[in-house]
Amino acid sequence: MADIAGIDLAQVLSSLEEQGYCHIKQVPDSYDYISALSSLGPLVAQYQGDLIREVQPNPAVPEGANSAASTSAATPHTEFYEFPGMPPRYVALWCVRPAVPDGGATTLADGYRFLAGFTADERLRLSSEDRDWRSRPTLSAEGIAPASCRTPALVQHRGRVVMRFSTRDLTRDGELTSAYIDRGQEFFHTHHIAVRLEERAILIWDNWRMIHARTAFDDRRRHLRRILIGEAA
Numbered sequence: 001m002a003d004i005a006g007i008d009l010a011q012v013l014s015s016l017e018e019q020g021y022c023h024i025k026q027v028p029d030s031y032d033y034i035s036a037l038s039s040l041g042p043l044v045a046q047y048q049g050d051l052i053r054e055v056q057p058n059p060a061v062p063e064g065a066n067s068a069a070s071t072s073a074a075t076p077h078t079e080f081y082e083f084p085g086m087p088p089r090y091v092a093l094w095c096v097r098p099a100v101p102d103g104g105a106t107t108l109a110d111g112y113r114f115l116a117g118f119t120a121d122e123r124l125r126l127s128s129e130d131r132d133w134r135s136r137p138t139l140s141a142e143g144i145a146p147a148s149c150r151t152p153a154l155v156q157h158r159g160r161v162v163m164r165f166s167t168r169d170l171t172r173d174g175e176l177t178s179a180y181i182d183r184g185q186e187f188f189h190t191h192h193i194a195v196r197l198e199e200r201a202i203l204i205w206d207n208w209r210m211i212h213a214r215t216a217f218d219d220r221r222r223h224l225r226r227i228l229i230g231e232a233a
């Protein structure tokens, strides 16, 4: 049976299913993250075709910007909401160097619990009405072409809800969209958990279900790596 850093794949999958995320610590030195994490599904190319995104402060991105490439807090979102089609199934981050002495925690909240606060009629509208999504404006500072798409916030897929969320880059086109954004922000604020990854730790989460964000930090040497994992066949 395959494993990820000594944890059975079945156990990783059950943690993802039950709580929406899995935190694995004390990964061995020189670990082959790519081949281990590929056991969850095919890797998805990121903005410029790379399989690994280096998550570290980028001098081209202004301080204070809402971006993974700054030292500021990132606002709640799911990954790749601005691209049409199915967003990545899982996001995995591993830590090369944490922010010292603190900060830069990844925060997560359960989007399915958040959705339970909407009426059946609201959820139906969120599943059937197209909405406008666009890239964070700061991505272009990194030389990444902005993207946009028009698609519902919720998509039913193989018995699951695939959720998109962004407090910043979903166009407020009416009362329900504004309620989705504002109540999502409030829910996230109240219910998130924070994981500050230690060196050689991995955090994997279900990107169809979990909303994530990040706390601010000062240490510009903080360095994480991110991969996106598609749906397994």
Ligand SMILES: [Fe+2]
Pocket (backbone or CB within 6 Å): 068, 077, 078, 079, 212
């Ligand atoms: Fe993100």
